[in-house]
Amino acid sequence: MTRPPRRPGGSLADALWRRPGLLAALLLALPVLWLVVVYLGSLAALLVQSFYALDDFSGLVVEEFTLATYAQLFTAANLAIIQRTVLMAAAVTLASAVVAFPIAYVAARYARGWRKAAFYLAVMLPLWSSYLVKVYAWKLILAKEGILTWAFAKVGLTPLLEAVLAIPGIGGNSLSVSYIGTFLVFLYVWLPYMILPMQAALERVPTNLLDASADLGARPGETFRHVILPLALPGVVAGSIFTFSLTLGDYIIPQIVGSSRLFIGQAVYTQQGTAGNVPLAAAFTMVPIAIMGLYLWGAKRAGAFDAL
Incomplete structure (x- = not known):
C-alpha cells in the first residue's frame, strides 16, 4: 500500500501544530521587532539626547552627559x-468623561439593532474626516465672525459670551484665540476615544446587579x-489614558486655535525645528512620558485595571 503524497509545507504545518509556542513566536516576531527597533528605539534615542546640552556659543550639541x-x-x-499643558489635559479628560458617560450609558443599556449601528456610526464618523x-x-x-458668535447674537446672549471671554487667563478677543476655544476643539476631537471604552465597559455591567440594587x-x-x-471604572480609565495622553502631546490644535502661549507639543516642535535645541526638545518629550507613567502607576495601585 503506497503512502499518500505529502502536501507542500505539510511538515512545517505539523511542526507548528505540535509547537504552538513556536507559531506564536513567528507571528509576533515582526510586530515585536517593529516595536523594539522603531518605537522603543526612538524613545531610547530621545532619552539619550535629553542628557546632552546645547553650547550657547557655537550652537552645537555637546554629546557629554549632563543634567x-x-x-x-x-x-x-x-x-x-508644563503646567498649562497638564491643566488643559486634565480639564479635557474630566469634561470628556462627563459628556461621554450618558452617551455611553444610553448606548450600552438601550441601543439595540440598527440603533446600536447608528450609535457606532455617529461616534466613528468624525474620526473618518x-x-x-x-x-x-x-x-x-x-x-x-463665525457661526457660534452669530448664534449667540441671534438669541441675545452676546453679553454672556463677552463676559466669558473677559475672564482673565482663559478668555480672549474671540473664542478662536482663547483657551476656551482650544478646550472645545480638544473636547470635540478626542471625545470618541472616551465614549467607546466607556460604552464597552458599561455593556459588561450585569443588569441583574442594577435590579438587585x-x-x-x-x-x-x-x-x-x-x-x-466601580464596574465601569476600567472603561473610564482607558478613555482617560487616550484623552489625557493625546492632549499632552498635541501641538497642532494649540497652534491653530488658541493664544500664542506654548504647550508641550509646541515647545518640542519649536526647540527641535526653529531653535535647533534637540536636547531640550528631547527633555520636553520625556515630560509627558513621565506623567503618563505616574498616572498608569497610580491607576494600577487604585485597582482600576483589576476588572479588565
Missing part, C-alpha cells in the same frame, strides 16, 4: 508650559456610585 538640560525645564517659562480639516473648521466656527431600596444616585461607576 543641565533637565534643569532648564524648571525655569519659570518652561514650568508654565481629516484631522486638519476638523481643526480649521472649528477655527472658523469659533472666529469672531433597586430591589434593596437604593436610590439611582446610590446605584450609580456603588454599582455602575
Whole structure:
C-alpha cells in the first residue's frame, strides 16, 4: 500500500501544530521587532539626547552627559508650559468623561439593532474626516465672525459670551484665540476615544446587579456610585489614558486655535525645528512620558485595571 503524497509545507504545518509556542513566536516576531527597533528605539534615542546640552556659543550639541538640560525645564517659562499643558489635559479628560458617560450609558443599556449601528456610526464618523480639516473648521466656527458668535447674537446672549471671554487667563478677543476655544476643539476631537471604552465597559455591567440594587431600596444616585461607576471604572480609565495622553502631546490644535502661549507639543516642535535645541526638545518629550507613567502607576495601585 503506497503512502499518500505529502502536501507542500505539510511538515512545517505539523511542526507548528505540535509547537504552538513556536507559531506564536513567528507571528509576533515582526510586530515585536517593529516595536523594539522603531518605537522603543526612538524613545531610547530621545532619552539619550535629553542628557546632552546645547553650547550657547557655537550652537552645537555637546554629546557629554549632563543634567543641565533637565534643569532648564524648571525655569519659570518652561514650568508654565508644563503646567498649562497638564491643566488643559486634565480639564479635557474630566469634561470628556462627563459628556461621554450618558452617551455611553444610553448606548450600552438601550441601543439595540440598527440603533446600536447608528450609535457606532455617529461616534466613528468624525474620526473618518481629516484631522486638519476638523481643526480649521472649528477655527472658523469659533472666529469672531463665525457661526457660534452669530448664534449667540441671534438669541441675545452676546453679553454672556463677552463676559466669558473677559475672564482673565482663559478668555480672549474671540473664542478662536482663547483657551476656551482650544478646550472645545480638544473636547470635540478626542471625545470618541472616551465614549467607546466607556460604552464597552458599561455593556459588561450585569443588569441583574442594577435590579438587585433597586430591589434593596437604593436610590439611582446610590446605584450609580456603588454599582455602575466601580464596574465601569476600567472603561473610564482607558478613555482617560487616550484623552489625557493625546492632549499632552498635541501641538497642532494649540497652534491653530488658541493664544500664542506654548504647550508641550509646541515647545518640542519649536526647540527641535526653529531653535535647533534637540536636547531640550528631547527633555520636553520625556515630560509627558513621565506623567503618563505616574498616572498608569497610580491607576494600577487604585485597582482600576483589576476588572479588565
